[in-house]
Amino acid sequence: MGSRQHVRDIQSGPPLPYTDDIRAYKKEYAEALDAQDPLRSFRDEFIIPSKKDLKRKTLAAEDDNETSDPKSIYLCGNSLGVQPRSTQKYIERYLRAWATKGVTGHFVSHEDELLPPFVDVDTAGSKLMAPVVGASQSEVAVMGTLTANLHLLMASFYRPTKEKFKIILEGKAFPSDHYAVESQLRHHNFDPKEGMVLIEPENLDKPTLSTEQIIKVIDDNASSTALVLLSAIQFYTGQYFDIERITAHAHSKNILIGWDCAHAAGNVDLRLHDWNVDFAAWCNYKYLNSGPGGMAGIFVHERHGRVDEKQSDSDVTFRPRLSGWWGSDLATRFNMENKFTPQTGAAGFQLSNPSVLDITAVVASLEIFNRATMKEIRQKSVNITGYLEHLLLKYPLDASAADKPFTIITPSNPAERGAQLSIRLQPGLLDRILHSLEENGVVIDERKPDVIRVAPAPLYNTYAEVWEFCQIFLEACKEAVQAR
16 A cells, blocks of 8 residues: 555554564563553543443343453444443533523533533534544534435535546445445436446455555546545455545546545544545544444535635635535524525534534543544554454464464554454354353454454553453354364
C-alpha cells in the first residue's frame, strides 16, 4: 500500500513481543506490558460484562460485589462497544433537565450541566467528534444512522449522467452499503447490473484487495464512473484501505469518493480532512461505545460545505442536498420562513432536530476519547493486535500444524489493519469453538460459515486478556479437531 507516515512510529510504545523467548509467552509478560501501557487507566472508565452477567436471566440489579465476579474477555468492540461508566450520569442529567425545564430546556443553561441546552447539543457532539476523525468541527455532524446518512450523502454526491453513472464498491461490502448503492442506482433509473462495479478479491483464500487492484478498477471504469464508495476498514477481513492514496487517485480521474468509516472511527487515526476525502459516514456504537444503534456521524469536506452569496441577487449557492429544518442557518432557523439557507459545513446536511438522548450517549464516550488521543489509541492498537497475532501464530513453541486449524485473513502489516483479526477456521469447527469460548466467558463475533472476528479495543482491553483468550481459543481448537 502507499506510504503511511502516521504508522511509521509504531515501535515507540511497549516492545512488541516478536521473539521466541519463552518468557514472552507467559502471563507475567502480558502483565508487564499492561503495567507499561499509558492508556491502562482508561479501562476503569468502562463497564466490562462479567462472566456471571453474560448468563443472567434477569436485568434486576444484584448486591453481589462487582470485584469478586470475574470479568468476561470482551473482544467484540468492532461489533458493539461496552458501556462507559459515565453514560448513566450523562443520561440522568439529561432526564433531569427535561423533567425540570420541559420545552425551556432547549435554551436554559445550568451551572452543573454536562451538555449545553438541547438546541446546541449537536454542536457539542461535533466539537468532540472532529479530532476523532481528523476533521475541523465544521466538517462533522453527529446525526442520523449510518445507512440513512449514506443515502443522504449520496443524494448530494451521486449526480449521475447517461455517460457517467457507475458506482464502484467492494464485492464484499457490508450488505447495507450494497443495498444503499443498488437502491440509489434504481432511484436514478439505472440497472444495478450495469451500474454497480464490484471489486472482488483475486484470491478467495486471502480475500483482501490490494491498492493496485482498486486503482486498476477505477482506471478501467473512469469514463463511466460517477462515484466511488469504499469501506475505510473492511468489516469481514479487517483490512484498512489506503484512504489517502485511493482518494487522490479517484480525484485524478475527476471522480468523487466517499468512505464508510463504521469500523474505522475510534479505531484508527483517521485524517479525513488532510486526505481530501469528499464525504464519509460512520456509526458510533462500535469502537465509539454510544450504545446499540446509537446516533451516527458524517464528514463533508469544507470545500463541499461552502455557502456562497450570489453577487447578482440575494440568493445563495450551495451544494445540492436533501434539506431539512435542522440544517438551516442558525440565525434564521426559528423565523419559520420557507426559504432554505443551509448552515456552512456538515451541519447544513442535517434534517430533523436530533435526539438529545442519543447524542448524550455519544458525548459520554467521546469525552473519554478526547482525554486520550487517537495517536495514542492507534499506537496501543498496533501493539496489542500484534501481540494477539504473535501468540496465535507462535504459541506454544512446540505446536504442530494440527494444533492450529485456522488462518488469519487480516493483513499482517499493521498499517493495513485496525484492532481486529479475522480468523478463518477449518470447515466444521466453528460451532464447537464458539461454544467453548462462550463457556469460558469470551465474547467475540462470528461470520458464518467459518470466520471469527477478534478485536482488542485499546481503551479497555488488556494484554493479559489477549493472553488468556489465546489459551482458551487454542485449547478449544485442539478439542474441536479431536472431536471431529
